[in-house]
Amino acid sequence: MKRTRIHSLNLFCFDRKWLIPFLFISTISLFLLLITIPTQDKSNSTSLPQSKSSVLITNSGAGTHRLGLPELPRFAYLLSGTGGDAPTLKRLLQAVYHPRNSYLLHLDLEASDSDRLELAKYVRSETVIEEFKNVMVVGKANLVTNKGPTMMACTLHAVAILLKQAKWDWFINLSASDYPLVPQDDLLHIFSYLPRDLNFVEHTSDIGWKEYQRARPIIIDPVLYHPKKSGVFWAKEKRSMPASFKLFMGIG
Structure with missing residues (x-):
């Protein structure tokens, strides 16, 4: 009985002797493990998305975008009116405005110079429009007759100006009496899935x-x-x- 106690005491002393080095080594090992694991995960998580996102997906000519999403299109707008249409034209511009698009505002010769000046001042006073500089106002107006060749000439002139100023995918012609039913964000989203060479004129x-x-x-x-x-x-x-x-x- 006495020898057993001495033997047990010696084992306890032996374990306690190596306890501090063992805890020290265990702590160092755990610390190194915690450092190593996030580094490996980070490298793996970085390399995997790069291999996927580096591939550009083409959507039937609708442009390319990372992660397989189609590129958003750009529209060019001609917003036209006549005498007394300056307030209505401003309302229409507010409804269809988007920083990605380009806009040309035209009041024909029946409108007064003060109306055109008011429209130009409004464009310059709007912070967002002034920041993106994507809205133009025709200073030298044309005289336009509905259903006549002058209407077509005015439209073609507007297209030529917009082509010189910016790159866009579709041209939209609206008069001051029009008002959109679809927000621009929704319109851009829908058209992003369409081929860029799609023409809506039959x-x-x-x-x-x-x-x-x-x-x-x-x-x-x-x-x-x-x-x-x-x-x-x-x-x-x-x-x-x-x-x-x-x-x-x-x-x-």
């Missing part, structure tokens, strides 16, 4: 009955001859169909 060379209603009649736009706006009128004579090119009918 066109065909088979014009059918419109040959006699649209192509052969001679339409005269009075503002081509004098600076007073009035409606177009049709001449009694009919023109012959062109032989060197084809006419196409478009529906927006």
Whole structure:
């Protein structure tokens, strides 16, 4: 019985002798383990997304974006009006404005110079618009007749200006009487999944009955001859169909 106690005491003393070095080594090992594990996880987590995000996904010509998301498009807007439409045109601009887009505001010659000046001052006073500088106001206005060739000429002139100023994917023509039903964020999101070469103007060379209603009649736009706006009128004579090119009918 006595020898057993001595033996037990010697074992206890032996364990206690190595207890402090053992705890020290264990603490150092645990510390090194805690340092090593986050480093390995961080390197693994970094390399994995890089290998995935470095691949650019193409969405049928709709642009590319990291992580497989399509690139947001850009729109070019022509917002046009006439005399007294300056307040309405400002409201329309507020409704369709987005920093990614480009805008051209046009008040025809029936509007006063003060209306155009008011519109230009409004554009410069808006902090966001002034920051992105993506809104222009036509200073030298055109006289435009609805349904006449001057309307088409004004639209083509606006497209030429917008093409020089910025890069965009689709052109939208709105008048002061229009108002959008879809927010710009939703519109950009929807169009981001569409091919950039998609045209929303239906066109065909088979014009059918419109040959006699649209192509052969001679339409005269009075503002081509004098600076007073009035409606177009049709001449009694009919023109012959062109032989060197084809006419196409478009529906927006």
